[in-house]
Amino acid sequence: MEREPYFFLSYARRDDRGSAFVGRFYDDLVEELDRLGADCSGQQPFLDVERIGLGMDWESTLGSEIGHCRALVALCSPSYVNSLYCGKEWAAFESRLLNYREQTDIEVPALIPVLWVPLHHAMPSEISRYQYFEPAMGQEYLEQGLMGLLRSAPGGRAYRAVLELVAKRVRHVADLFRLPRAQDLDLRTVRSPFEGREPAGPGGRTTGHVRVFIAAGVTDPLPTGRQRREYYGPSPLDWTPYHPPVHPTVAYRAQRVIIDEGCTSSLEVVDGGLGEKLDEAMHHNQTSVLLVDAWAARESQYRAPLSDYDRQNHPVTGVLVPCHDTDEESGDEELWTDVQQVFRRNWMRRNDPYDPLFQVQVERHRFEDRLAQMVVVAQNRLMEKAVPRRLPAGLSAPPMPGLSVPFTPPSRTDDPTDPPGRTPLQKDQDDEH
Missing domain, CATH: 3.40.50.2300 (Response regulator)
Incomplete structure (x- = not known):
């Protein structure tokens, strides 16, 4: 049987350096799905550090998993919208949703944004068009993001409320819908829809x-x-x-x-x-x-x-x-x-x-x-x-247009009858008439 990951967890590695919060959320989500009666054992959810093995081509593996998964859970943050491959993962999965809608006229809510770390500015439109907040998630979620809730109270009511709602949505779409697969998906050809939309932090981005x-x-x-x-x-x-x-x-x-x-x-x-x-x-x-x-x-x-x-x-x-x-x-x-x-x-x-x-x-x-x-x-x-680079060989650029001699302003007459603002040239033209 061909693999169809129950869900794909898309996240920015910058958000999980040394903290293991992403892994904890992944484990909690799988456990909550099991509690809800979902059977993920046959189609194991995808987390890259667990599913990419020794000697595997990681770009090819990511493309295959994105092209076959049933749902995508995106941990949105300033780092996420500045990550090239997070954007590619988002765009590739979104294209499968659009293809399904064109074929069936059904809108499948299988792209599930989670506010992982609050953004400095408004949520990009590419994300906000998908529902990422429900009142039951609580104001703390909007203010701190899910990683903040997990950091402060990993077993707390606020964190559990968001976890349960995300799990219910994943189960709903994973059990009811089968999106068209994107065979041989090459992420190198996919363009990120929101790369660079949000400042990543002090110092900005490098290239x-x-x-x-x-x-x-x-x-x-x-x-x-x-x-x-x-x-x-x-x-x-x-x-x-x-x-x-x-x-x-x-x-x-x-x-x-x-x-x-x-x-x-x-x-x-x-x-x-x-x-x-x-x-x-x-x-x-x-x-x-x-x-x-x-x-x-x-x-x-x-x-x-x-x-x-x-x-x-x-x-x-x-x-x-x-x-x-x-x-x-x-x-x-x-x-x-x-x-x-x-x-x-x-x-x-x-x-x-x-x-x-x-x-x-x-x-x-x-x-x-x-x-x-x-x-x-x-x-x-x-x-x-940095080593300065010379311009390529070729014809010199044409000179910029300009005056060939210094500009000398016209002398004014001392005629007290001239109205204010009239130049001598205007006065001469009036005299001709």
């Missing part, structure tokens, strides 16, 4: 491209001294550094953070040409991030290029070394002493709050925040050091 370089182990062979195979895959891009191993990969998580910061990204594996690639990126006004597996950094494959990076000056490149305190193997002091030897020069500025481009032993709940800060700081530094 640019971030090159992400991965230095990580693989399953065969494992890095020297490593025993746990579940953190790795056949490629360094499959690395999942946190315990218990959580999919999607760290590369996927990094790309989503970068997208939420308004930048594009590309993935590469660290090799002997790292230094030249970092210089090339800066020359093309691009920033870079190195995601480094502490275990793999000691291997000859990576040790030399990473040490070369450490000896050179790369002001718009950040380094992030993930770690989780429950990974007993990574608690070895000898491991981190070896990493220190690889990054001798930069080690002195590790985890400096005023210079956040070198972060080590970054735990899972801090990963998104630290990486986002790194991207913003690197982009800001790039603006100061």
Whole structure:
């Protein structure tokens, strides 16, 4: 049977960095649906961190899930309306609703906006045309948003009231309607309807491209001294550094953070040409991030290029070394002493709050925040050091129209009979008549 997720939870990663409130709401919503008698077991709802597995193409997976899900629950916030992929998810699902309405003349309320964080200004029309508030949800919901209610009183009456209403609407549309599927949906071709409509916060949005370089182990062979195979895959891009191993990969998580910061990204594996690639990126006004597996950094494959990076000056490149305190193997002091030897020069500025481009032993709940800060700081530094670009070769622009000699105002006569405001030219023309 083809997958039809009972609902798709669409949210901005910026709103869930280190807080786990999105995961808590997802679990509560599934539990409430079960209490209402909905059977989600056959068509598991979609939350990206749970349903995108090792080695999967995340863009293709998101497109497939959006193209087949029965309902979409959108956690609306300033970050949501500034997230490129949240907008794409919204637009792709909305197009399925419009197709169904054209075919049946039935309006299906399957796009369910939830006020997650109050917006600074009025709700964009693209969202407000869908009902996102009912009186039973209460004034606290409008003032604080659902994340505020969940933060202050996770089992409170106000939060439960909103949760129950959202669950009832999801069950209603998921059980009664079958929207036309969007086969082979490619989110790269979908345009966001409200991207950039709401200020995302202090400093606004950045633009640019971030090159992400991965230095990580693989399953065969494992890095020297490593025993746990579940953190790795056949490629360094499959690395999942946190315990218990959580999919999607760290590369996927990094790309989503970068997208939420308004930048594009590309993935590469660290090799002997790292230094030249970092210089090339800066020359093309691009920033870079190195995601480094502490275990793999000691291997000859990576040790030399990473040490070369450490000896050179790369002001718009950040380094992030993930770690989780429950990974007993990574608690070895000898491991981190070896990493220190690889990054001798930069080690002195590790985890400096005023210079956040070198972060080590970054735990899972801090990963998104630290990486986002790194991207913003690197982009800001790039603006100061950007390479100016020349205009393309070609004919020179024509000169601007203007006077060839300085303008000399006409002299006025001293005739006291001239009316106020009449110029000598006007007087001469009157004399001719």
